[in-house]
Amino acid sequence: MGYYCCSQIPFSSTSFIIKNSSLSGATQVPTKGFCQPRVSIHPPANSKPPPKTPTFATVQEDKGLIMEASDDKSKLRIPHVLTVAGSDSGSGAGIQADLKACAARGVYCSTVITAVTAQNTVGVQGVHTVPEEFVEQQLKSVLSDMHVDVVKTGMLPSIGIVKVLHQSLKRFPVRALVVDPVMVSTSGDVLAGPSILDGFRVDLLPLADIVTPNLKEASALLGGVQLETVNDMRSAAKAIHDMGPRNVLIKGGDLAASLDAIDVFFDGENFYELRSSRIKTRNTHGTGCTLASCIAAELAKGSSMLSAVKVAKRYVETALDYSKDIAVGNGMQGPFDHLLKLKSNVHNSWKPRAFDPDDLFLYAVTDSGMNKKWGRSITDAVKHAIEGGATIVQLREKDAETRDFLESAKVCVKICRSHGVPLLINDRIDIALACDADGVHVGQSDMPVTVARALLGPEKIIGVSCKTPEQAHRAWIDGADYIGCGGVFPTNTKANNITVGLEGLKDVCASSKLPVVAIGGIGASNARSVMEIGVPTLKGVAVVSALFDRESVSVETLKLHELLKKTALSVK
Numbered sequence: 020m021g022y023y024c025c026s027q028i029p030f031s032s033t034s035f036i037i038k039n040s041s042l043s044g045a046t047q048v049p050t051k052g053f054c055q056p057r058v059s060i061h062p063p064a065n066s067k068p069p070p071k072t073p074t075f076a077t078v079q080e081d082k083g084l085i086m087e088a089s090d091d092k093s094k095l096r097i098p099h100v101l102t103v104a105g106s107d108s109g110s111g112a113g114i115q116a117d118l119k120a121c122a123a124r125g126v127y128c129s130t131v132i133t134a135v136t137a138q139n140t141v142g143v144q145g146v147h148t149v150p151e152e153f154v155e156q157q158l159k160s161v162l163s164d165m166h167v168d169v170v171k172t173g174m175l176p177s178i179g180i181v182k183v184l185h186q187s188l189k190r191f192p193v194r195a196l197v198v199d200p201v202m203v204s205t206s207g208d209v210l211a212g213p214s215i216l217d218g219f220r221v222d223l224l225p226l227a228d229i230v231t232p233n234l235k236e237a238s239a240l241l242g243g244v245q246l247e248t249v250n251d252m253r254s255a256a257k258a259i260h261d262m263g264p265r266n267v268l269i270k271g272g273d274l275a276a277s278l279d280a281i282d283v284f285f286d287g288e289n290f291y292e293l294r295s296s297r298i299k300t301r302n303t304h305g306t307g308c309t310l311a312s313c314i315a316a317e318l319a320k321g322s323s324m325l326s327a328v329k330v331a332k333r334y335v336e337t338a339l340d341y342s343k344d345i346a347v348g349n350g351m352q353g354p355f356d357h358l359l360k361l362k363s364n365v366h367n368s369w370k371p372r373a374f375d376p377d378d379l380f381l382y383a384v385t386d387s388g389m390n391k392k393w394g395r396s397i398t399d400a401v402k403h404a405i406e407g408g409a410t411i412v413q414l415r416e417k418d419a420e421t422r423d424f425l426e427s428a429k430v431c432v433k434i435c436r437s438h439g440v441p442l443l444i445n446d447r448i449d450i451a452l453a454c455d456a457d458g459v460h461v462g463q464s465d466m467p468v469t470v471a472r473a474l475l476g477p478e479k480i481i482g483v484s485c486k487t488p489e490q491a492h493r494a495w496i497d498g499a500d501y502i503g504c505g506g507v508f509p510t511n512t513k514a515n516n517i518t519v520g521l522e523g524l525k526d527v528c529a530s531s532k533l534p535v536v537a538i539g540g541i542g543a544s545n546a547r548s549v550m551e552i553g554v555p556t557l558k559g560v561a562v563v564s565a566l567f568d569r570e571s572v573s574v575e576t577l578k579l580h581e582l583l584k585k586t587a588l589s590v591k
């Protein structure tokens with residue numbers, strides 16, 4: 020990820036687990052064949068709220084999908100939000116923001132488009148309303164076929180559209196309704212005129228589980244009262260709650276810029292001030308749509324309302340912070356990046372290059388004990404190995420403190436990157452993620468390759484230690500990029516490690532579909548014999564002591580590099 024796209028419709032599902040979930044206050048209507056009851060839109064708020072009974076969703080944890088206890092037990096279903104909103108050609112708000120927010124939160128999102136807007140970072144240049152009959156047709160297509168958990172509404176440009184939505188929700192009840200009463204864009208352009216207010220008051224708010232107006236929209240719903248302070252927001256939340264929605268969230272994005280970003284949540288009993296720091300950025304276009312979609316997504320996963328709102332607010336804050344410097348368009352209000360990776364350097368121009376098996380040629384593995392013995396830092400060890408011609412580096416710092424290790428690893432990443440040499444971390448997926456290393460190397464009893472892959476994503480390099488053809492086969496099936504085979508010879512760096520010898524190495528290389536690097540007791544005296552086994556999958560040697568348990572790392576690396584080059588020529 021790293022490119023802004025105006026037409027792409029993202030979809031992703033990530034893992035999540037639901038147990039004992041409860042949706043605050045929605046009326047539950049038991050439906051035959053579902054262990055997770057379908058819940059109808061609740062009655063007006065002046066009728067007594069039903070007791071909060073937890074709903075239960077059976078979960079297949081490894082897939083992260085809700086499993087319905089329907090007749091067909093093999094059917095997996097992912098939480099589903101339907102957004103009923105307008106399209107924003109600039110993709111910062113509207114349908115496009117909803118799709119991205121749901122994708123980022125791991126929820127399926129279907130779409131009913133109510134209007135098409137010609138819109139960019141400058142403002143709204145045109146609005147084309149979809150005829151209400153066609154909105155109705157879209158609603159029917161989705162709701163009659165798919166199991167929608169939560170409906171979220173955005174731009175509803177005509178009273179007729181509000182009416183058909185109301186009818187459709189009566190006909191096809193869902194578990195929760197999130198209403199974002201979109202009226203005016205931040206650029207000041209009207210997206211739904213005042214005639215819509217009656218539609219909200221009469222038809223939608225009494226059905227809503229939550230309504231999320233910004234300051235201007237709250238003011239419009241209340242007939243134009245001024246809202247400038249947090250106290251005003253509280254009074255507004257209470258007054259809007261009286262119109263029927265179960266919960267109200269007044270968004271304070273438009274409060275004075277000197278203040279924190281404060282939203283007021285009211286559940287009919289208690290007020291909550293939800294605060295986050297105000298991110299200094301022009302890229303706030305679509306925060307409202309995103310917040311409402313994220314609330315809907317969390318509800319679809321089974322969160323309570325308050326926790327859904329808190330998660331959504333934190334998500335928006337993190338996404339804004341992460342995107343504060345991105346530049347899309349020339350106007351005053353830029354979009355932000357929903358599919359953030361929560362990493363500081365994704366927007367760098369640096370792009371990981373694809374793994375090249377020839378990188379395994381001279382594989383330097385650091386060792387904290389040896390570095391200590393010779394009085395060198397990890398970073399000096401890495402620098403010198405690269406100077407001598409190491410083609411890939413692995414940090415294997417078994418007894419370093421995590422915080423120190425991370426700091427050194429970050430510096431090593433910079434050094435390696437500036438020389439085009441991949442840097443891997445031994446065992447520690449957390450460190451690899453935190454320093455954005457090129458990948459990891461894991462042993463047979465470390466984290467499984469499949470789990471490491473899920474955490475690291477498709478681009479990172481994963482190597483795995485294997486002693487047998489069976490382990491090598493497994494590594495290939497599990498999606499590793501290379502295997503390390505050994506120990507070939509006895510070594511001090513791994514006490515009690517069974518050696519496989521040159522024969523064992525040959526067997527593994529001959530059967531492996533992945534490139535192999537030989538490891539264990541290899542140095543200048545025996546590297547030639549290793550490379551001479553002559554199996555094409557063997558791409559190089561990994562070395563610890565022969566480089567790092569020496570006075571000059573660069574000199575030893577250079578010597579070994581020369582020797583390997585000569586051997587490679589003679590083996591060919």
Ligand SMILES: Nc1ncnc2c1ncn2[C@@H]1O[C@H](COP(=O)(O)OP(=O)(O)OP(=O)(O)O)[C@@H](O)[C@H]1O
Nearest residue numbers: 205233270271272273280297298304305306307308
């Ligand atoms: N600069 C900011 N820093 C942090 N949070 C912000 C900032 N601006 C808005 N927010 C938060 O984003 C969410 C959306 O609020 P906002 O008032 O911007 O909605 P909105 O006007 O409907 O947005 P839009 O119409 O652009 O989609 C709220 O939780 C708000 O506190």
Ligand SMILES: Cc1ncc(CO)c(N)n1
Nearest residue numbers: 105106107112113174204
């Ligand atoms: C289509 C659309 N929906 C909602 C908003 C509010 O941000 C917008 N600007 N455009």
Ligand SMILES: [Mg+2]
Nearest residue numbers: 201233307308
């Ligand atoms: Mg808004």
